[in-house]
Amino acid sequence: MSAPNKSYDPVEVEALKPEEIERLRDEAIAAFAAATGLDALHEAKVAHTGDRSPLALANREIGALPPAAKAAAGKLVGAARGAVNKALAERRVALEAERDARVLVEEAVDVTLPYDRAPRGGRHPLTTFAERLMDVFTAMGYSVAEGPEVEAEWLNFDALNMGPDHPARSTQDTFFLKDADSVVLRTHTSGVQIRSLLAAAEPPVYVICPGRVFRSDELDATHTPVFNQVELLAVDEGLTMADLKGTLDHMVASLFGEGISTRLRPNYFPFTEPSAEMDMVCFVCRGESVGNPDRPCRTCSSEGWIELGGCGMVNPRVLVACGIDPNKYSGFAFGFGIERMLMFRHNVEDMRDIVEGDVRFTLPFGMEI
Incomplete structure (x- = not known):
């Protein structure tokens, strides 16, 4: 510078x-x-x-x-x-x-994605539906009773007035345990009803009995060798078919909505007398599809009614087998398969979807508690 x-x-x-x-x-x-x-x-x-x-x-x-x-x-x-x-x-x-x-x-981050990779899952609809059903009857004062799935033949058949030659006692319908004398996989939860009557010192007895049962059936769209059943038993003084009908009406109205009623068609069961098949009004079309080609109903096949299961007044022989005086007490009972009810309620077309454990079937039902 x-x-x-x-x-x-x-x-x-x-x-x-x-x-x-x-x-x-x-x-x-x-x-x-x-x-x-x-x-x-x-x-x-x-x-x-x-x-x-x-x-x-x-x-x-x-x-x-x-x-x-x-x-x-x-x-x-x-x-x-x-x-x-x-x-x-x-x-x-x-x-x-x-x-x-x-x-x-x-470098955008999609904050709408799940924060982790573990799916939340969902409860099986059979479980949630069975719990809802139990809530209906416990609110009416019934107790939930359970019993073993491996049952004595006497409790599963004899106490229910089913004789030694009854077709249901054959190996084509019933699983008998190998190396066991008179022991079966229960074919219905009626054995729990018998146990409840035997355990009661004196009626009244009001129980609802859910659980798995076993039949010698092939697995297909409408049958499975293992399924869930629920049965109801009421034994008290003065019970009639009118009490049974009122109980059925309350059950279907609680599960499917107000205005759904039931009807009884005569039938035969060895453990009830008189016996009936129980139907309910179709909860989809409410019977309006009958004779109306412009409004077909897939749920009831346009018949207006859906069959649920069997019912009737407890056979006096069943009361006697359990040590109950049939001259003093009477009772009614009914039972149906929970899978069948679930298929009606949610339009499930194949029973295999219910039992095969595919998470894609369970997830849409969510986490209902």
Whole structure:
């Protein structure tokens, strides 16, 4: 750097000529505008505002000017450097905004996805439906009774007035345990009813008996060798078919909605007398599809009624087998398969979907408690 010279003419200093300062300013601003990223902008900053940049070197030349010329040269260089710094700041803000917008797109996190990879699952609809059914009857004062799935033949058949020659006692219908005398896999939960009567010192007895039962059936769309059944037994003084009918009406109204009623069709069961098949009004068409081709109903096949199961008044012979005086007490009972009820309620067409454990069947039913 040259020493101060009072007679020095600034016009003779090339770096401090106004047109040169303007050129250096414009070059710097153009370099900033051409920068396509923050890294390129940093390189342009070093080249045009660093200690060895043309404007920085020009600023150093001011010190060699005479005092009269320093003010004008300082204003000229200062204005140029101020414009350069302003352009640098504006370009940095613009590039940072572009970077942030790009990061939001390229590094976006979808917060709507599950926070982990473990599915929540769902309770099996058989479980939730059975619990809902139990709630209906416990609210009426019934107790839930359970018993063993491996049952004595006497409890499963003889106590229910099913003689030795009854077809249900053949191996075509019943699983007998090998190397066990008169022991079977229960074919219904009626054995639990017998156990409840035997355990009671004296009626009244009001029990609901859910559980798995076993039949020698092939697995297909409507049958399975293992299924769930629920049976009800009420024994007390003065019970009649009217009590049975009222209980059935309350059950179907609680499960399928108000206005659903039942009907009884005469039938025969050895453990009830009189006996009946229990039907309920179709909960989908409410009977309006009968004789109406314009409104067919797949649920009831346009018959207006859905068959649920058997029922009737407890046969006096069953009461006698359990040590209960049939002249003093009477009772009623009914039973049906829970899978069958579930198929009606949710339009399940294949029973194999219920028992094969595919999570795709269970998940839509959710986590109902």
